Amino acid sequence: MGIDWSSLFTLHNLSNLIDILVVWLIIYELIMLLRGTRAVQLLRGIIVIIIAKIASWYLGLTMVSWILDQIINWGVIGCIIIFQPEIRRGLEKLGRGSVFRSTQNQDEKAEKMIKALDGAIQYMSKRRIGALITIQMHTGLEEYIETGIKLDADISSQLLINIFIPNTPLHDGAVIIKDDKIAAAAAYLPLSQSNLIPKELGTRHRAAVGISEVSDALTIVISEETGEVSITRNNELLRGMTQEDYLKYLRSQLIPREHPDQHQTIVTRAISFFQKHFGGDK
């Protein structure tokens, strides 16, 4: 008894498959957006309420079920009020189309940011000024931004250098860049517990690896002892980068238009997601 493969590839099955893929993608994008933000706690709360609602419904607890219904109904309105700024930003982004494609404007901004970073890296590396610069990618870093001093300043080499000058109030900790702005300085990043990190590296590098373990952020580290430039991303520590190396790397990660292999559009991100999770060994 053979399988009739042709019956599997009907238009109906194909649309079901696309349906499932789109829902997966939306859930994945949402998780990436919410990770590391205050919405995570809220999401946990919502899941608990939904589980309680289902349980009370099964057990026939009418009163509890009614109370949970009220919480859910009013909770939706509450969420809209609490997250009004985030919702507005999201809708504006959607309206500009930047959720689905990177714009020319974004590429120019990224190039400008890389130029500013390059100026600062060169200056600090030559003078052995220790630095830790984390660039937010898709995962929210709000919980780490909150540990630092908020700046919300335009990125420039001069400002970055100034922040890391030793014995100044902001030099200790990390600078976090978010949406082409220096969101905060002197931020505390999570320290990695990995024993794969070379022993000669201290806490600055451990913090850079740490943030790459819990988010998809890109972090640049300049060693105070050697002036060595390293980059961490997705659990990887790239050491001893020359100017050419880090410029090439930063462009490949931050300017997707120039590097179509990078997962930036929603379609290419979907492909990379499925390759990563279902594609087997690399």
Ligand SMILES: Nc1ncnc2c1ncn2[C@@H]1O[C@H](COP(=O)(O)OP(=O)(O)OP(=O)(O)O)[C@@H](O)[C@H]1O
């Ligand atoms: N959790 C952290 N979050 C942010 N910054 C941190 C954290 N831990 C340490 N740092 C920064 O690293 C500095 C200490 O660096 P340390 O000398 O231990 O690290 P290192 O990796 O050996 O770097 P270097 O080669 O520059 O000495 C601190 O002064 C602080 O600015």
